Amino acid sequence: MNHTKRIGKLLLAGLAASLTLSITQVQGSTLDNLTQEEQKTESQIASLEVTIGETLASINLKQMGIDDLKAQIAAAEENQTEIKTAIEAQKEVIASRKEQLKSRLVALQTSNATTNQILMLIDSENFADFINRVYVVGQLQSADNEQIKSAISEEEKLTALEKQLDDEIQAVKTAESRLKSESTALAGELSSLKGILSENKTVLSQVKTEYATEAARLAAEEAQAKADAESADVAARAAEEQQVAESSSVVIGSAATTASSVQESAVASSEPAPVSQITDSSVASAEPAAVVTANAPAVTEAPAAQGKTVVVSATAYSRHEAGLSNFTATGIDLSVNPMVIAVDPSVIPLGSLVSVPGYGIAIAGDTGGAIVGNKIDLHMEDLNAALSYGRQTLTITILQ
Numbered sequence: 001m002n003h004t005k006r007i008g009k010l011l012l013a014g015l016a017a018s019l020t021l022s023i024t025q026v027q028g029s030t031l032d033n034l035t036q037e038e039q040k041t042e043s044q045i046a047s048l049e050v051t052i053g054e055t056l057a058s059i060n061l062k063q064m065g066i067d068d069l070k071a072q073i074a075a076a077e078e079n080q081t082e083i084k085t086a087i088e089a090q091k092e093v094i095a096s097r098k099e100q101l102k103s104r105l106v107a108l109q110t111s112n113a114t115t116n117q118i119l120m121l122i123d124s125e126n127f128a129d130f131i132n133r134v135y136v137v138g139q140l141q142s143a144d145n146e147q148i149k150s151a152i153s154e155e156e157k158l159t160a161l162e163k164q165l166d167d168e169i170q171a172v173k174t175a176e177s178r179l180k181s182e183s184t185a186l187a188g189e190l191s192s193l194k195g196i197l198s199e200n201k202t203v204l205s206q207v208k209t210e211y212a213t214e215a216a217r218l219a220a221e222e223a224q225a226k227a228d229a230e231s232a233d234v235a236a237r238a239a240e241e242q243q244v245a246e247s248s249s250v251v252i253g254s255a256a257t258t259a260s261s262v263q264e265s266a267v268a269s270s271e272p273a274p275v276s277q278i279t280d281s282s283v284a285s286a287e288p289a290a291v292v293t294a295n296a297p298a299v300t301e302a303p304a305a306q307g308k309t310v311v312v313s314a315t316a317y318s319r320h321e322a323g324l325s326n327f328t329a330t331g332i333d334l335s336v337n338p339m340v341i342a343v344d345p346s347v348i349p350l351g352s353l354v355s356v357p358g359y360g361i362a363i364a365g366d367t368g369g370a371i372v373g374n375k376i377d378l379h380m381e382d383l384n385a386a387l388s389y390g391r392q393t394l395t396i397t398i399l400q
Contacts, residue, residue: 030218034211041204048197055186055193062183069176073169080165087158094151205331212351212363213337219353219399220361226306307355307399310347314356314396316378316389317342328366334379342366342377348398355397 319326319334326335330350334340339362341354348354352364359378371377376396380386 307397316386318383318386320383332365340365342368353399
């Protein structure tokens with residue numbers, strides 16, 4: 001039976017050691033996956049930030065183009081106003097000339113001017129005088145015709161110029177509208193990119209929190225497994241010592257039986273002295289061994305966590321305090337992983353797992369202006385517990 005117990009304890013020690021190795025392998029695999037996910041998310045964030053910067057540059061360039069087009073539109077509209085004023089003035093001149101020509105034509109039709117011109121030609125003194133008078137009459141009619149043509153041409157030019165200005169203004173306004181539309185689209189794209197960036201940062205924060213939580217959990221499991229393995233090993237050694245002691249008891253029992261036989265033989269032969277010597281020596285040698293066997297202790301206390309110990313002054317805080325947020329300086333969400341302590345990174349590296357008496361295993365994931373040197377600040381979900389914690393001197397362990 002004792003032999004069976006010993007074998008069972010040895011198997012338990014081996015199983016504990018195997019479990020420790022398995023937990024270590026799982027820990028490395030899980031943390032590697034979280035690290036890869038964190039790196040992937042950080043890479044996506046960096047790419048998004050570059051894209052956002054390029055989009056902002058495009059928006060700024062288009063805005064500059066819009067401002068330039070607005071200046072062109074303002075100048076064209078001012079020029080158009082001046083030309084319209086000139087057109088209106090010219091139209092008044094043209095209308096006046098048309099009225100004058102109309103009056104003259106009416107006068108020619110209602111007067112004897114045509115007869116007078118004919119009489120003037122008839123009254124020519126000679127042929128040369130006739131030619132000169134014909135030329136003069138022709139010049140007068142040509143002058144009237146030129147005035148009419150000039151007025152019509154000027155009116156047509158002004159109208160064409162006005163139409164050209166209208167076309168130019170419309171083209172600039174179309175370009176402005178297109179740039180505004182593109183700028184609006186870019187602004188929408190920028191807003192979408194910012195949303196994606198925000199989501200990626202949230203994912204990154206969650207990954208970091210999961211990493212910290214998983215690391216703390218696996219470290220605790222590994223420490224517990226190591227403690228169980230060491231306890232099992234101590235139990236196995238105690239079982240071996242017990243078996244050795246039981247073997248000694250068997251030997252002592254055999255010696256006692258032999259001594260008793262000798263004693264009986266001595267009594268039968270009436271030789272008491274030898275019996276007395278044998279009995280005394282046998283009992284003297286047997287009694288200490290029996291005592292040792294009965295009082296052999298079994299050590300089952302688990303060893304303390306391995307790591308660097310530091311004496312610190314500890315205080316407490318809570319995310320529920322006014323002015324505090326759910327996120328630490330390293331991005332850990334305290335509503336998801338409340339087991340966080342604020343440290344001085346020069347004393348306790350950020351990201352370390354720390355065993356704090358009366359608090360548990362936490363991650364060094366926050367900092368504070370007042371946390372300098374050998375000081376820590378324990379985060380507590382219960383605000384009243386944090387306020388009543390006060391200041392305590394503790395010996396903490398930075399786990400290896």
